[in-house]
Amino acid sequence: MPNRITSVHWLKATVKFLWGKKDVGIALLALICIILYLLLCLGAQQPTEGAERVLWGAMLIGGAPLLIELLIGVVRGQFGSDLLAGMSIATAAALNEPLAGTLVVLMLSGGAALESFAVKKASSALEALAKRMPSVAHRKVDNSLVNIAIDKIAIGDLLVVLPHECCPVDGVVVQGHGSMDEAYLTGEPFQISKSVGSAVLSGALNGNSALTVQAVRLAQDSRYARIMQVMQQSQQQRPQLRRLGDQLGMAYTPLAIAVAAAAWIYSGEALRFLAVLVIATPCPLLIAIPVAIIGSISLSAKRGIIIRDPVVLERIGTCKTMIFDKTGTLTYGKPSLVEQIVAPSLSSNEVLSLVASLEQYSKHPLATAVIQRARANGAVLIGAESVQERPGQGMSGKVGDRLVRVTSTKQLLAQQPDLLPLLPPASTGLECVVVIDHEYAATYRFRDEPREESASFIGHLSPKHGFEKLLLVSGDRHSEVAYLASQVGITQVYAGKSPEEKLQIVREHTAHGGTVYVGDGINAAPAMLAA
Known part of the structure; x- marks a missing residue:
């Protein structure tokens, strides 16, 4: 008995699922x-009445919707390659040819089902963004935490952002010290140090330390929510692109109808009209295009490329402008040690070995970059003692018989201003200073380096694919x-641009021709929707 009930429930669930997916249900029927x-x-020499009733049921139930x-679509002026298929179904019903009509229903619904599957496989950008944000926040009340819904946060609330959580609202740090990853929001590739008084953005990913944040905006007014709103507006304002098959169908359909009408008039048999319509129904376009789209999406996904809208696969060949995001797209999205300025009395390998030996006790992204460079150079790392990593002060410890300290230029000069003449000119990038035995030893500079294949990829776009502008x-x-x-x-570069400004740049270029936007990260999402 339980097995029977389970089978019935499974059957009901299956039927509900299939008919919820209209095209899939019609194709299967x-x-x-x-x-x-x-x-x-x-x-049987002739089709039986019962057999034809089966086809009539499929043609009417499947063909009517x-x-x-x-x-x-015709009333709205939106028709293409599937118009001939619809005319074939109607004509088959009028001429009592249910087999021909049902075959066309199968082709038309099958192609639509495959295309729906392709769109589903591409996934929804808005849903993915919405899932990134936490559904609850941790409000600090006296000495305890109370979980509340995001929309219940009030300005002035004290919220605790736990390690590796997304910040729920824009705010200011009032207690704690740590770092946050804002790359998806601002394009800044490195984790940003946060201490008392630092501003934090909703959607930023917290590091290894809990932070107490005072909300300065409501959730619906915060940075992340504004990006979501821009995305929704961009999606609504995005012009409807016609599929390649529909464009061909608009020119091909009138010709096919004219030939079918001529065959009817010449022969005097309405069946000839149906025969020409069925033959002219563009089965390759109805079936082959969705299959090709699914194959392209699957292949792209294996290479880490998510295609939001399958229509771009048909339109990308006509585009002349390509706009690139920076962090994580053309770069690796993580810092690399690119320059070592070492004091004349020391060797770069000796300093690097000492610093890496100390940094192996830290989880900071710059520490990872130093260790990777040291290991690439064959340096031997040894243990460190008395390791301390104070918030905002850097890191220090004893490596062998040497006292090693890694800190920022600002912190070093605040404590040892006499070292200023020994320091190299300040750079606009990210850097740290190394002090060994209380003496200046080195300055390390870091950058988010370009991917190994970025230059060759950019170089082949214009000569091989006809792109005229690269930004x-x-x-x-x-x-x-x-x-x-x-x-x-x-x-051609644009720096320091917010998601809203990126969107405007894309719209300006899209107005003059087909534009491709290549990026990853939430801050690029509105621009990608508009391209």
């Missing part, structure tokens, strides 16, 4: 009815953006 018709006709959609747009500092552009071969 048509296929099953055609198979049943062929089985009923086995051994398809025809209604086509009629609505780099980023929320990062101008010096960093200009450096990357010079490394990969892009001459």
Whole structure:
């Protein structure tokens, strides 16, 4: 008995799922009815009345919603390659040819089902963004934490952002010290140090330390929510792109109808009209295009590329402008040690070995960059003692018999201003200072380096694919953006741009021709929707 109940529930759930996916349900119905018709006709010289009723049921149940959609499209001036299929179904019903009509229903609904699957496989950008944000926040009340819904946060509330959580609202740090990853929001590739008084953005990913934040905006007014709103507006304002098959169908359909009408008039048999319509129904376009789209999406996904809208696969060949985001797209999205300025009395390998030996006790991204460079150089790391990492003060410890300290230029000069003449000129990028035995030892500079293949990829776009404009747009500092552009071969750059400004840049270029936007990160999402 339980097995029977389980089977019934499974059957009901399956039917509900299939009919919830209209095109899938119609295609399966048509296929099953055609198979049943062929089985009923086995051994019979003529199709039986019962067999034809099966086809009539499939053609009417499956064809009616398809025809209604086509009629609505024709009224709106939106029709293409599927119009011939709709006319074939209607003509088959009028001439009592249910087999021909059901076959066309199968082709039309099957192609639509495959295309729906492709769109589903591409996923929804807005849903993915919404899932990133936490659904609750931790409000600090006296000495305890109370979980509240995001929309219940009031300005002035004290909220605790736990390690590795997304910040729920824009605010200011009032207690604690740590770092946050804002790359998806601002384009800044490095984790940003946060201490008392630091501003934090909703959607930023917290590091390893809990922070107490005072809300300065409501959730719906915060940075992350504004990006979501811009995305929704961009999606609504995005012009409707016609599929390649529809464009071909608009020119091909009138010609096919004219030929079918001529065959009817010449022969005097209405069946000839149906025959020409069925033959002219563009089965390759109805089936092959969705299959090709699914294959392209699957192949792209294996290479880490998510295609939001399958239509771009048909339109990308006509685009002449390509706009690139910086962090994580043309770069690795993580810092690399690119320059070591060492005091004359020391060797770079000796200093690097000492610093890496100390930094192996830290989880800071710059520490990871130093350790990677040291290991690449074959340095031997040894243990450190008395390791201390104070918030905002850097890191210090004893490596062997040497006292090693790694800190910022600002902190060093605040404590040892006499070392200023020994320091190199300040750079606009990210850097740290190394002090060994209380003496200046080195300055390390870091950058988010371009991917190994970025320059060659940029270089082949114009000669091989006809792109006339290549732009780099980023929320990062101008010096960093200009450096990357010079490394990969892009001459036109926009630096320090917010998601709203990126969106405006894309719209300006899209107004003059097809534009491709390549990026990753939430801060690039509105611009990607508009391209």
